[in-house]
Amino acid sequence: MRIVEYEELIGNPDYILMDSPMAKALLDKRVVDEAIVKPPAAEFVWKIRGIEYGR
Known part of the structure; x- marks a missing residue:
């Protein structure tokens, strides 16, 4: 799962919109x-099993 802006969301079923309830729930979370x-x-x-930051 990847948190993205609207433009990146289109056509990517594993991505979630940064304004969604799921993305908001993940803010400031750490592994475990x-x-x-x-x-x-x-x-x-x-349960959060990993965090990656893309560039």
Whole structure:
């Protein structure tokens, strides 16, 4: 999964928009942290296994 701006999102199914609830939940997280996203229908918890920064 990669957090991107709208222009990079098109045609890349593994990318998420930087303004999405998922991207906001990942802000300031580190490896082994958990990210909790609460969409209207349910609650999801993801464990962060790695972080990479692209250039």
